[in-house]
Amino acid sequence: MKSSELLSRILITLAIIGAVGTPLLIWSRTPLIHAKVAEGGGWNPSIIKANVGEPLHLKLTSDDVVHGFAVGQMDMQSVNVLPGKVTDVTLTFDKPGIYTFLCTRWCGLNHWRMRGTIEVSGLNTDPSTSSGQAPQPAPAPLYVSLSLDIDAPHDAPVIPGNPPSAINGKQLTKKLSLEKFMTQEYYFSHSPYQLFEELDSTNLSDSEKWDVVGYTWQSNTTKESIADGGQLYAQNCAACHGENGAGNGVFVDDLAAAGETSLQTMTGADDMTMQTPVDFTNPTRMLGASPALLQGKISRGGMGTGMPMWGSIFTEEQIWDLIAYLYSFQFAYHN
Amino acid sequence: MNRIEFTRIPFIKNALKSRYPQLAVFIVMLVGYIFAILAGLIGTPVGSRNFSIVFVWIAWWAILILVAVPFFGRGWCAVCPIPLPGEWLQRGAVLNPPDKKPKWLNLRVPKFFRNIWLQSISFLLLALFSSVLLTTPNITGIVLAVMLFGAIGLSTVFERRAFCRYLCPVGGFIGLYSQTAPIELRIKVKQICVTCDGKPCYNGNENGYGCPWDVFPGGLTKNTYCGLCMECIRTCPHDNIAINLRPFAADLAKLSTRIDEAFKAFIMLGSAMIYAGVLLGPWGAFKDAAYNVGTSAWFMYAIVFLAIIFVILPGFFTLGILKTKSALPLKQRFASLATALIPLGLMFWVAFSLSFVLTNTTYIFASLSDPLGLGWNLFGTANIPWQPMFTAILAPAQTLALVGGLIWSARTAQKAANEIKTSSIPVIVFCFIVTLAMLWLLL
Numbered sequence: 001m002k003s004s005e006l007l008s009r010i011l012i013t014l015a016i017i018g019a020v021g022t023p024l025l026i027w028s029r030t031p032l033i034h035a036k037v038a039e040g041g042g043w044n045p046s047i048i049k050a051n052v053g054e055p056l057h058l059k060l061t062s063d064d065v066v067h068g069f070a071v072g073q074m075d076m077q078s079v080n081v082l083p084g085k086v087t088d089v090t091l092t093f094d095k096p097g098i099y100t101f102l103c104t105r106w107c108g109l110n111h112w113r114m115r116g117t118i119e120v121s122g123l124n125t126d127p128s129t130s131s132g133q134a135p136q137p138a139p140a141p142l143y144v145s146l147s148l149d150i151d152a153p154h155d156a157p158v159i160p161g162n163p164p165s166a167i168n169g170k171q172l173t174k175k176l177s178l179e180k181f182m183t184q185e186y187y188f189s190h191s192p193y194q195l196f197e198e199l200d201s202t203n204l205s206d207s208e209k210w211d212v213v214g215y216t217w218q219s220n221t222t223k224e225s226i227a228d229g230g231q232l233y234a235q236n237c238a239a240c241h242g243e244n245g246a247g248n249g250v251f252v253d254d255l256a257a258a259g260e261t262s263l264q265t266m267t268g269a270d271d272m273t274m275q276t277p278v279d280f281t282n283p284t285r286m287l288g289a290s291p292a293l294l295q296g297k298i299s300r301g302g303m304g305t306g307m308p309m310w311g312s313i314f315t316e317e318q319i320w321d322l323i324a325y326l327y328s329f330q331f332a333y334h335n
Numbered sequence: 336m337n338r339i340e341f342t343r344i345p346f347i348k349n350a351l352k353s354r355y356p357q358l359a360v361f362i363v364m365l366v367g368y369i370f371a372i373l374a375g376l377i378g379t380p381v382g383s384r385n386f387s388i389v390f391v392w393i394a395w396w397a398i399l400i401l402v403a404v405p406f407f408g409r410g411w412c413a414v415c416p417i418p419l420p421g422e423w424l425q426r427g428a429v430l431n432p433p434d435k436k437p438k439w440l441n442l443r444v445p446k447f448f449r450n451i452w453l454q455s456i457s458f459l460l461l462a463l464f465s466s467v468l469l470t471t472p473n474i475t476g477i478v479l480a481v482m483l484f485g486a487i488g489l490s491t492v493f494e495r496r497a498f499c500r501y502l503c504p505v506g507g508f509i510g511l512y513s514q515t516a517p518i519e520l521r522i523k524v525k526q527i528c529v530t531c532d533g534k535p536c537y538n539g540n541e542n543g544y545g546c547p548w549d550v551f552p553g554g555l556t557k558n559t560y561c562g563l564c565m566e567c568i569r570t571c572p573h574d575n576i577a578i579n580l581r582p583f584a585a586d587l588a589k590l591s592t593r594i595d596e597a598f599k600a601f602i603m604l605g606s607a608m609i610y611a612g613v614l615l616g617p618w619g620a621f622k623d624a625a626y627n628v629g630t631s632a633w634f635m636y637a638i639v640f641l642a643i644i645f646v647i648l649p650g651f652f653t654l655g656i657l658k659t660k661s662a663l664p665l666k667q668r669f670a671s672l673a674t675a676l677i678p679l680g681l682m683f684w685v686a687f688s689l690s691f692v693l694t695n696t697t698y699i700f701a702s703l704s705d706p707l708g709l710g711w712n713l714f715g716t717a718n719i720p721w722q723p724m725f726t727a728i729l730a731p732a733q734t735l736a737l738v739g740g741l742i743w744s745a746r747t748a749q750k751a752a753n754e755i756k757t758s759s760i761p762v763i764v765f766c767f768i769v770t771l772a773m774l775w776l777l778l
Contacts, residue, residue: 001431008358008429012419015362019369023707027377030709059710063380084384085718086710 033060035067035081035103038110043101045116052096052122060087068104071118072313078104091118094126100312106239109254112308141316142188143296150296151303156193156288160210163332169215172208181212187220191290192330213287214331221324229325232318240306245280245329252277255306277306280329287330294323338579340523342568351565351578354430354543357414365416368479370706375476379708383721385472386706389698391479392469397692399505400684408513412506413563417483418499418547421490432541439491444501444549450595454507455602459644461504462606463637466613466625496547499562508603511596512681513558514586519579520552520561520568527575528553536567536576543569552576557586559596584678587747590671590754597673598649604676604769605644607683611776615690648769655761663755671755675748675762682740683773686733690777694723733777741770 034044050056062083070078081087103114192213199209242248301309342348350356375387382388403411423429427438468474486498522528536552539545548562568576613621624632704717745763752759
């Protein structure tokens, strides 16, 4: 064989091996976290390992539409994950545990299913807690310690004829020395209707009783808390529950079209019924719910319905902020 | 007609006679081709960011339809890497002169298939799935791989470049439109070929292989089936092969008599119109139907697609020429007069391609910097935002192409009609109507 022939064969062979091998090698050494709408598989991989104190570098890309990425219960801004582009994120965990990461863009009907976990191992380095110690178990949430049945019906039999006036309620509270109902402990564990009932012992009219309820709820929250809750609501809840809380978010029609898989809810051991997203402007439903009950519903989610579990995403404080915002659909706070 | 013979220039002649320059280009193209396959299979599934989609369907297509075919005819075939691995396997060598004894089956392609119907079918197979193919990287990767391995497989069964000549989905229309190009490979003196012993240009000799395209250069009158592989330049013992610069569309003076070529003209004309309507038009239902392969809407789209190119366009054309006076039978008239559709078809494709090429050019820069979608920024262009280019000249350029194509086709129709002594008016009217339709679809 002539040397030119041999050289040509070697060149072609090397070119083919290089053209096949180089991209494969580079590709296999660049681990990407792929985001797809939940119907397409969600996050891949959806389980990530990390160590306490060691920076975790993530490369995120979307294989379809624009997604967002954030880690629950971490102080981080969500980042956009764009189709075909790579977003770099570096995270450092100072506490071991299982963290939930999630999509923060309304990417599709099953957006809320786009979740994954980061399993962080190692010893606690959080300076605010005992350093170098294994994490202490978190205290039970209030709805658990109160043993609330968060799936039980909780409608208020009576609702106000007009929106309660907190200003009037404030005057009545002072006048009748009703401060015992103003404590945060009372607020967390009672529904507005329960307070309304307790005020039966006074000679207030129904309207005045609702005014006292309005003031009690207002005095247990702040403008900042409601604003923070409103922001969380807009980002995470409005897609289904609607911008104005009326249960008419942009996904509602699609949820209805998707039928049982998206809207069924459990009302007994075997009883599955269809349910649309809750209308927070409905006083019958909201005035019968205590903050602790709402905490349970938000934390645990709808158990098989389209209502996701937020307990691993929001901090306790964020959940109380959100609840304060939900009650603002019933009470004209701080006006 | 005047010709300028490029091969008189020693540098060009030597570059074409030597195998090394072409081999070097082949290797580079093969690397790019394989990379496109892999990018399609392992790169980002987002089409606008994937090398396979961006470089094959935007960059390559733009070069092919706007430059290579109009100006170099089968110039792309001269450097296409698809036959390289198959030919190595078939010949048992890359450069060495061929053995007399065939290494594989070396069958002749059956006569039934020695036409461009298979190429038309393979083109239509891609065309009917094009909405998915043009946007889905892994489908593009698979199709590119199937073409490469198909060519290799056919090389072991049939002689010469059976894939290129009879099956390649783009080879058919490149051949059709290469007749308009101002480049040709032709013999210099016919008598030399007539008296040449052994016809090494067709059968091969110690300097090279017999024509891979199964063409006897001595009989070449059209570019259609000459793949510009340059083997005959190497094998001709009489230095009787030339590459010429010639007037545009010189081949169209010789009218086609083949029904497969005539239908190819309708297939390409109709496909450009359908693409313009479906891919560029405002009708979401058409896009959905084209994209949702396998649904009843897609089957309807496929039926309409095939009806337009095989029934409606040829049907109206036939009705137009049916009553014209001519000594030729209708079938022959149909084939001959369809030659006039070739310039118009090419200009339809130019006008259609300008739309999406100028719209999507910025994706090329982004993809160049991050071809696999792994977050690279090799040339600092990965984050160039999408921005349509030269939008101000798009509509005028398209109009110019279409009107120019119409005039070119009308002139070709007149010449064709004179040649076969019939009226050109029905053909010109047909061209005028479809040009109006294309203008409406694009503008």
